[in-house]
Amino acid sequence: MSPILDLNRRHLLASLGTAAAMAAMPRVSFARTVGDQRFVLIVLRGGMDGLAAVAPYADRDYGSLRGRLALADPNAQGGVLDLNGFFGLNPALADIHPWYAEGQLLVAHAVATPYRDRSHFDAQDLLENGTVTPHGTATGWLNRAIGQLGGGQLEGGAAGRRLGLAVGQGVPLVLRGTAPVASWAPSPLKEADGDFLDRVAALYAGDPLLANALKAGLESASMADHALNADADMSMDGGMADGSAPKAKSVRLDPAQLGETTGRLLADANGPRIAALDLQGWDTHTQQGTTAGRLAGALGNLSKVLVSLRAGLGPAWSQTVVAVVTEFGRTARPNGTGGTDHGTATAAFLAGGAVQGGRVLADWPGLADDRLYQGRDLAPTQDLRALMKGVLQEHLGLDAGALNKAVFPGDGSPAAVPGLIRT
């Protein structure tokens, strides 16, 4: 994008009327509240098979239970990549295996949200809303956490800076709520600017939904342009004006681009600090495979996103925690069609320079028939909320009271897991 267009977008932000709000607002700085800590939440939609991503290869029941979906021992051809002598990573995650030894990867196993049924859509809703009831509230826990960090209001100095960032089209539930968040998605369309946007904004005066969305969207666009430094590959060359074909931006980012761009947006000194993004392809009812197949493909994409996220963040990686979560696990036994059906407990990952990693957190329930949840799923022995609370508390500095009251309310909200963050 040309500097002139950029200026016009920025000009518009000023004209959208934040000035009055700014004057009335105490000048709380995000930078002071949050520091430079970054947090990325990656939601694996569809239900990741934890027993395939992080195999308990030394469990005596593992091989017989998993049958043809069992992964081999670390010393066998195509075997798992050992973590601690009991668990091993799926070889499709080979690129992040060294992070474990570096102390920058932590695995939590036999983890679940409080949800105990098997609907994707309810399970994802509960994972994101942070309560104990699907559709219990229309806001997401990460948005409420941002609110607790002072992100509920636009602060003064950097008008339009938003702490949260939704990567991709639309804002996922986990980031929806009263705290304004930025969003970013690639688009090859010509960008509306200046005068035209002023006219549209005037038309939206009586439509708060569209007006607020437009304003927030322009703020993010401006932020993204700045953070990405008008990268030639990511911008239009204005070719439409003279009738020539525009330079294409890729509409569907490949995983590496997705991770890298997210990392760069977060690395920007004045950019967002907390991002959420989705990865699809985890609902492996058929052709799941072991080291090849649908699940290995999805794990490979996850691995690419993480590696490129680290590259995009650069030095900021040392201040970053990435949490990788999914709505539920899958059946412990293969189903009849070379896959697995919807289950309960699964694995979760914490990665990043700020993570006190190099360990597997698990109160391992075992895989004997009578240890399985309802005789079919890996039994949950730790609550995903406890992990997320640990990160929010130690990494982002939320206090325990706010976590229990506002971020993860509801009966039996578990205590935060301490010591997840490097000190």
Added chain:
Amino acid sequence: MTLQAATLQAATLQAAIATNRFGLGARPGDITAAQSDPRGWLEAQLAQTGTPPELRGLDSSATRLDATYAARKEKDEEARKPLRDALREAYRDDAARRTRAAIATDAPLRERLVHFWSNHFTVSVSRPIVAAAVVPYETEAIRPHVTGRFADLLLAVTRHPVMLNYLDNAVSAGPDSPAAIRRQRGLNENLGRELLELHTLGVDGGYSQTDVRELARILTGWSVAAERDRDTGTFLFRANLHEPGDKVLLGQRYGEDGIGEGLLALQRLARHPATARHIATKLARHFIADAPPPAAVAALEKSYRDSDGDLGEVTRTLLRLDAAWAPEQRKVKTPTELVISTARALHGTVHGSEMGHGSETGGDGGPPTGHADPTVRSLALLGQMPFAAPSPAGWPDQAADWAGPEAVVQRVDWALTVGEKLGDGIDPRQIAEQALGPLASDATRQAVSRAPSAADGLALLISAPEFQRR
């Protein structure tokens, strides 16, 4: 104002609502055509059951599945590529034809219902095995039944090879079936679950994990003829996959009856009160508001029960609800609705195929984002490529899912692009009048007429709240 003038004004408003909320957006002349009897204009469409000309002569799903299986079987990479390319091209061509049908139709309510039910019973190109057959699926299983009985629609969908492949039932084997015992195959509960959760009872419909499993057992054997079978790509009941013995679904016993068990279960599910509530809620949410008034849901629910799930009757009940005709435009258009209504507004004014603009980028095995057809390209750009819903739940139907910050900016950018492409030589004031009629606010009329160029005027019209909503 005279009484006569006031009556005319009210009728024009109702006509604008009929074309925009219940239809797919007004073409020039539509509001005038609907004006004398807006509800009658819609009701008449319910009887127009013919296949739109754009979709006539479409390949059957069996043909497409057969070609898909053949491409899979081809081991030679060089020989396989053209087969795969042809399948992808077939899907893109179908998607364009379906979109053109929606733009050109004289029965937009009926077409909207096709889209609605197609989304309710989503299949997606995210599963390559069905990708080339998604539009034929709609034409065969959905289109003939949108004003018929829900039970017939449910059966047509559930026994359709594309659904059976999409939700894995085609390969599901009863644990004690001959095939399972011989070849170590077994049950897949994907279709059983989504049938209860998404297609019939709804997630709060009062079923358990046991019911999911029992329905999956009941449906074992509902499969698709493979390459080695006759009539490849058509429905095939495979008795050797069917789980023998009794099943108990929702407290009711199903004695061993092969395919008959599934037929009976679908009949009962279609009649279940939870299904009536689920369908009523989804319809009210689609046509009235994201959070529909409970009285409207109750009226639709009653209509469904009283008519034994006659969807034509339920639709007529909807058209008689005052809440459905409220002037406030409470629904934000989905990208599909926005693109199609834009093309309809410009119908006959500009060459429709010029609309929109994008680039051929193609995914790596994902849904294609580029297409020669500009409307389809626009859909891809705005995030709603036909039959590319991210999950079996289909596309969301609420503003929160489509009017996020990034999306609204993108819609405005898209409007500007359309304006620049097509605004030359048109009169945007006239388009506004023909597309929105009395729905257009003074502010919008003024902005359109004061725009510095026809391109900007058109772009402002498309961006305006009255056009972004319905």
